[in-house]
Amino acid sequence: MVSVKEDNKVILPALKSIGYIIIALMLVSTLWELIALTTVKPYVPRVESILSKLYIELSQGRLLEDLMITMRRVLLSILLALISGVVLGLISARVSLGYKILRPVILATYPIPHVTLIPILLWILGVEYSKIGVISLIVFYPIAISTMEWSLRTPRDYEYLIETMGGSFYHKLRYVIIPSIIPGLLTGLRIATSTAYAVVFIAESFVLTGGVGAYIEESWHRLDYAGVYAGVILLSATGIATYTIIWLIENAYRRRIE
Amino acid sequence: MRLEVRDLTFGYDSNVIFNGFSVEFKGSRLNVILGPNGVGKSTLLKLIAGIIRPHSGSILFNGESILKGSIAYIPQDNELLPWLTVYGNVELPLRIAGVNGDVRRMRVLKALEATDTLHLSSRYPKKLSGGERKRVAIARALASNTPILLLDEPTANIDPAGREIIWGILREVSRERLVITATHDISEALIIADMIYIMSGRPASIVEVLSGGEEAWSQSRRIIKLYYRH
Numbered sequence: 227m228v229s230v231k232e233d234n235k236v237i238l239p240a241l242k243s244i245g246y247i248i249i250a251l252m253l254v255s256t257l258w259e260l261i262a263l264t265t266v267k268p269y270v271p272r273v274e275s276i277l278s279k280l281y282i283e284l285s286q287g288r289l290l291e292d293l294m295i296t297m298r299r300v301l302l303s304i305l306l307a308l309i310s311g312v313v314l315g316l317i318s319a320r321v322s323l324g325y326k327i328l329r330p331v332i333l334a335t336y337p338i339p340h341v342t343l344i345p346i347l348l349w350i351l352g353v354e355y356s357k358i359g360v361i362s363l364i365v366f367y368p369i370a371i372s373t374m375e376w377s378l379r380t381p382r383d384y385e386y387l388i389e390t391m392g393g394s395f396y397h398k399l400r401y402v403i404i405p406s407i408i409p410g411l412l413t414g415l416r417i418a419t420s421t422a423y424a425v426v427f428i429a430e431s432f433v434l435t436g437g438v439g440a441y442i443e444e445s446w447h448r449l450d451y452a453g454v455y456a457g458v459i460l461l462s463a464t465g466i467a468t469y470t471i472i473w474l475i476e477n478a479y480r481r482r483i484e
Numbered sequence: 485m486r487l488e489v490r491d492l493t494f495g496y497d498s499n500v501i502f503n504g505f506s507v508e509f510k511g512s513r514l515n516v517i518l519g520p521n522g523v524g525k526s527t528l529l530k531l532i533a534g535i536i537r538p539h540s541g542s543i544l545f546n547g548e549s550i551l552k553g554s555i556a557y558i559p560q561d562n563e564l565l566p567w568l569t570v571y572g573n574v575e576l577p578l579r580i581a582g583v584n585g586d587v588r589r590m591r592v593l594k595a596l597e598a599t600d601t602l603h604l605s606s607r608y609p610k611k612l613s614g615g616e617r618k619r620v621a622i623a624r625a626l627a628s629n630t631p632i633l634l635l636d637e638p639t640a641n642i643d644p645a646g647r648e649i650i651w652g653i654l655r656e657v658s659r660e661r662l663v664i665t666a667t668h669d670i671s672e673a674l675i676i677a678d679m680i681y682i683m684s685g686r687p688a689s690i691v692e693v694l695s696g697g698e699e700a701w702s703q704s705r706r707i708i709k710l711y712y713r714h
Contacts, residue, residue, distance in 0.1 A: 383562035386535045391577040391628065392553025401576065405567040482608050483566040 240474055247466070271452045279452035280459060289441060293460060296430065296437040300422050300468075303361035307418065311366045312411065315373025316403065329374060336367045341425060344432050357429040357437075364425050368414040376410030377403065409484070412476035416469055423465035438464075485511025485546060485631060485662045487532070492541035494531060495687075501527055502538070503687035510679070511631070511662035514654060516696070518673040519683035520711065525666035526560070528688070529634045532664070533557040545632065545662075553581060556625030560637040563621040564609040570596070570620050571605040577628035595627035596620075599653055615639075615646025622653055633657060635665040639672060651676045670711060674700050682710045 255273050262272045283289035317324035318332060340363045347356035384402045393401070430439025438461045445453030492505040501524045509515045517525050530536045532543055533555050543550060556577070564573045574595055578588040596602040599619040609617055618638055625633050638654065639647040654676060657663060667673055673680050677696035684691045692710050694700050700707065 381562045383559045384565055386530070386533070386557065386559065387563075387565070388580070389535060390533045390553075390555050390557040391580045393580045397580050401565060401568075405565070408567075483610060 239477070240470075243470070268449075269451050271455065275452045276455040276459065280456035283441075283453070283456055284460075289438070289456065289460065292436055292438045292441045292457075293464070296426055296439065296461070297464070299357055299430075299437065300361060300419070300426050303358050303422060303426075304365055304415070304419060306358070306362040307365035307369055308415070310362070311369030311414070312373050312407070315370040315407075316377055318370070319374045319377035320403075332367070332370055332374070336371065340364050341428055344429060348433065353433050353435055356433075357426070360429050361422050361425050365418040365422050368418040368421075369411065370414075372410035372414030373407050376407040380406040409476065409480050412472055412479065416472040416476060419468045419472060420465055423461055423468075427461060487511075487632065487662055487664075488542075488544045488547075489528075489532065490542045490544070492531065492543070493539045494527065494536070494541075495539070500687050501685070502531075502541075505541070505688055505690075507681060507690050509662060509664055509681075512659060513663075513678035514658040514676055514696070515662070515664045515679050515681065516673045516677035517664065517666045517681045517683050518670065518677075518707070518711065519666075519668065519685075519688075521668050523683050523685045524688035525668075525683055526636050528683075529557065529636050529664065529666055532632075533634055550632070553577070553628075554630050555632045555634060556628055556630040558618070558621045558625065558633075558635045558638065560640055564612075564617055564624075566609050568608075569605065570601060570607050570609070570612070573609070573620060574605075574624045574627050577624060577630075581628070591627045591629070592623075595623040598626055598656075599623040600649070613642075613646065615642045615650060618642065618646075618650055619653065622650070622657065626657065631661055633661050633663045635663070637667055637669075638665050639667075639669070647672070670704075670708060674704060674707070680707070682707065684710070684713055 258270075259273045262270045280289070284293075314324075314328060314332065318329040319325065340360060343363065344356060344360050347359045350356070351359045380402065384406070385398050388398045388402055391397075426437065427439040427442065430437035431443035434440040434443060438457050442454055442457035442461070445451075445457060487509045489505065489507045492502045493500075494502045494505075505528075517528065519525050527536070531538055532550075534550060534552070535557070545554070564570075565576070568576065571592060574592045575588060578591060583591070593602065596605055599622050601616065601619050601623055604612060604616060604620065609620075612620065622633075622635075635654070639650055642650065651672075654663060654665065658678070665676075674696070677700065680692075680694045680696055680700055681690050682692040682694070683689070691713070692707075694703060694707070
């Protein structure tokens with residue numbers, strides 16, 4: 227009975243949010259259609275032509291393949307950023323030398339506009355890995371900083387408990403350190419992934435080697451207006467879906483412990 | 485069962501908390517360290533639990549160094565891990581000790597029953613009252629079957645009914661273990677203690693050791709005077 231109530235507390239707000247998103251999409255579409263009908267400009271195509279372009283490109287064209295390439299890049303980058311962000315975030319928070327040296331370095335280099343490093347990363351990592359490199363770099367910071375801050379605010383009492391139980395560092399890591407940083411980590415990841423989809427567009431349109439970003443860029447050069455919007459919608463939808471999934475997991479976890 | 489603290493020295497920077505501090509606790513009775521806040525009671529429990537190391541001195545259990553995992557320590561706050569259920573919390577020391585699944589389950593259920601928390605086993609700590617959390621922490625100590633149980637302010641911020649239940653459980657538990665609780669609450673010490681250690685400081689010292697029960701009640705005026713001497 228309790229678990230059903232708890233589930234409802236997670237599912238109902240999620241359904242509500244999805245409802246709001248649908249309403250917002252309908253409003254935007256209606257407004258867009260009105261603008262398209264009144265302005266009659268080629269760069270404001272009708273909703274119908276954008277959606278049919280999206281459907282055709284996904285079912286028969288190259289857009290699905292491009293989406294797979296983009297997703298592979300984004301997910302690989304997030305994985306790399308997650309591993310490096312958690313490891314370096316924990317070292318910065320929990321190792322004395324890490325706190326003194328690594329923490330200020332991470333915090334000081336966070337505001338650097340990392341997108342500007344794409345040309346340099348191209349020289350160092352080559353065409354494909356420079357894209358993954360720049361996304362990883364941008365996603366790394368919110369994850370590392372969240373890990374650092376949440377690890378610092380976890381009460382030491384929890385680790386004392388493990389120590390008195392005869393637990394090793396592995397037990398502290400498994401039962402205290404990792405579970406305690408999960409809410410912060412998910413918040414960082416949620417923020418980071420939305421940025422990741424923006425950065426993947428920049429990276430993919432810088433040197434065109436496939437991906438939704440490259441598709442948008444190519445469509446733009448061909449004056450394929452509906453194609454540009456189809457690409458933008460697909461990238462946005464993927465970003466929103468990823469954000470929502472992480473938000474739901476984060477919410478469910480937080481409800482249990484906070 | 486005997487726990488000896490010998491010539492303990494400890495402090496933070498220039499703040500000396502213990503300077504040649506010695507005390508002895510015996511098992512199968514409820515030992516209560518009584519003293520005002522800030523006198524060093526919690527620090528003493530942490531030193532005994534091995535959470536912090538003394539600058540010098542020794543802490544011995546039955547004449548030998550205390551082995552890892554032979555103490556159950558229950559802090560005043562944060563006594564349960566919030567991301568584990570009640571069952572998961574009670575099971576934790578057994579998992580760490582590598583106790584087999586069936587045996588583990590049996591011991592966890594027995595401990596939950598003993599503290600009347602079996603019905604809470606699937607809940608997370610945030611859904612428990614202060615008294616329930618403390619009972620679950622005691623269940624964890626029972627499941628791990630450690631000979632020494634240390635509790636820091638076991639009934640702080642708990643309602644009278646909850647305190648009564650915890651006192652009953654502690655009396656029961658102290659029959660077979662060496663139990664040491666630290667409290668600033670004079671009435672609690674008078675009600676539950678078999679032995680009262682009045683602590684004063686700083687540097688901290690045990691100014692008086694009294695038997696609990698009738699003797700303690702008859703000397704309650706003296707206890708109050710010693711308590712406030714700090």
